[in-house]
Amino acid sequence: MTANPADTTLWPAPHATGAVDATVHVPGSKSVTNRALVLSALASEPGWLRRPLRSRDTLLMADALRAMGVGIEEGVGPNGTGETWRVLPAGLRGPATIDVGNAGTVMRFLPPVAALADGEIHFDGDPRSYERPLSGVIDALRVLGARIDDDGRGTLPLTVHGGGALDGGPVEVDASTSSQFVSALLLSGPRFNQGVEVRHIGATLPSLPHIRMTVDMLRSVGAQVDTPESGGEPNVWRVTPGALLGRDLTVEPDLSNAQPFLAAALVTGGKVLVPDWPTRTTQPGDRLREIFTEMGGSCQLTEYGLQFTGSGAIHGIDVDLSDVGELTPGIAAVAALADSPSTLRGVAHLRLHETDRLAALTKEINELGGDVTETADGLHIRPRALHGGIFHTYEDHRMATAGAIIGLAVEGVQIENVATTAKTLPDFPDLWTGMLGSDGA
Structure with a gap:
């Protein structure tokens, strides 16, 4: 595949x-499938993904979550209605090595998840992945309490030393090069002890619809999210700590x-x-x-x-x-x-x-x-x-x-x-x- x-x-x-x-x-949708996999892995109960995309990026995401202890069972839906993935959340753990390929969603969405794991999670990928910006996620996670070794590069390869939990709280991020920096922190934010407040401080913010997708999907699994569109401050997103629900989601x-x-x-x-x-x-x-x-x-x-x-x-x-x-x-x-x-x-x-x-x-x-x-x-x-x-x-x-x-x-x-x-x-x-x-x- x-x-x-x-x-x-x-x-x-x-x-x-x-x-x-x-x-x-x-x-x-790749964007929906990979966000749904992350949210399902962080939920407090099992969930279903119906008609997920099976592609290199999504299979890398599924394999990465499995490496950290999440159960993802592949099967066919009721009455043969297409493929489904059953996601069974579990205690996130290392040690594990994750291949991100050249998938921006995997390399950016999973270090925050790894910070919640108990043990070391090593990230590596295709040669091009070493050239893609990641410092926004790395620096933000350090401010929020994570331990990350990247030899000062701000890129892959890197190791996240998961402590089983993360303090969270307010953090500033320059997401001018990728809106995924914001989405990455929001997706795991409900599991941080203090939630997360992400303040974008860059001059521009590309791909805003992808952040709106992240917010919509968070809300669909029970997260409380305050956004600029809902009356909050410009360029500030807040996620309240709390349990995420397992859902039955059909992927567009x-x-x-x-x-x-x-x-x-x-x-x-x-x-x-x-x-x-x-x-x-x-x-x-x-x-x-x-x-x-x-x-x-x-x-x-x-x-x-x-x-x-x-x-x-x-x-x-x-x-x-x-x-x-x-x-x-x-x-x-x-x-x-x-x-x-x-x-x-x-x-x-x-x-x-x-x-x-x-x-x-x-x-x-x-x-x-x-x-x-x-x-x-x-x-x-x-x-x-x-x-x-x-x-x-x-x-x-x-x-x-x-x-x-x-x-x-x-x-x-x-x-x-x-x-x-x-x-x-x-x-x-x-x-x-x-x-x-x-x-x-």
């Missing part, structure tokens, strides 16, 4: 010969992973139905309805899901993506095929994601004949006729799907290491070719 980070196999991106017309069942489809399929409708002038699209959600991917409509499509949310239809034209866009940065690679791919220039703003933090996404998108699209320039906080894209070639992914799942989108309209695009999509979207190549059908349309 896990992708091989060293895989350099070239995958010929399918070229569409006509308008797509497909129903695509998108697997569950991953709306960010729906992006390439909606893009296919836009690029080919076709239509794609994504079943079970939620009517209310904190997932950032829901903004695709607005963004891709502005770029030339139309959508209808029905009882069956979201139907997105392309018009046959693709328009450029000037858009601030600071709240939805993970959508940038797919939007950039569509913009490279548009009839007018685009400016994508507010995403300087993408330089610190799975790879430097701004540099990678610029290089790869330009090597196919594009005209992309980096700005201080994003990209400017001037559409040009593109040609085939190798689209490198840098072990980044969203680079791989961006290349596949371009391949729909440009013959001869080859994706290096398409297997990296298994990080959050298992079986992407099969889903992609299935959407296109046997005749490529």
Whole structure:
């Protein structure tokens, strides 16, 4: 199930010969699945996760929690209704070694959990994980009473010396590079002796919808959370200490992973139905309805899901993506095929994601004949006729799907290491070719 980070196999991106017309069942949300696993592991009673995502990131999270003593049983739901995970909380304990891969949620959400364990928990991961920012979580945990050895790097690898409990209390965090710093502390906050008060002190805060997702999920399991939106101070989140309930949660489809399929409708002038699209959600991917409509499509949310239809034209866009940065690679791919220039703003933090996404998108699209320039906080894209070639992914799942989108309209695009999509979207190549059908349309 896990992708091989060293895989350099070239995958010929399918070229569409006509308008797509497909129903695509998108697997569950990675962001919801991994938050639900953490909250279920910290609960005072067992819980169920229905239709969880099984991908590299979520399996790494499940294995990490198991290593600390949590029971996670995999099975099938009542009447064969899809896969379920039964989470059985237990006393967290070490010693344990945790492989985070290159998963931001695992490397950032679990050190606070490890601080609650009894024993040493060692964290390691892929080479790229050593380069991703983690000091916000490490420094905050030390202020809250944790013992962490990282040789002063502020990055992986590191060891958390769990003492079975953590004082908690107020802490300041600069989350300018990742909203996950805030979410990481909030998720474990109910188990801290004094709860936690997280005050963001940075100039910017990317991906606010992901913090709202964390807050909503905390409240759903009984936590009391005060937020700026609920009348609290700006940039301050407070979680009261208390027991968390075990819940029966059905995981929503991953709306960010729906992006390439909606893009296919836009690029080919076709239509794609994504079943079970939620009517209310904190997932950032829901903004695709607005963004891709502005770029030339139309959508209808029905009882069956979201139907997105392309018009046959693709328009450029000037858009601030600071709240939805993970959508940038797919939007950039569509913009490279548009009839007018685009400016994508507010995403300087993408330089610190799975790879430097701004540099990678610029290089790869330009090597196919594009005209992309980096700005201080994003990209400017001037559409040009593109040609085939190798689209490198840098072990980044969203680079791989961006290349596949371009391949729909440009013959001869080859994706290096398409297997990296298994990080959050298992079986992407099969889903992609299935959407296109046997005749490529």
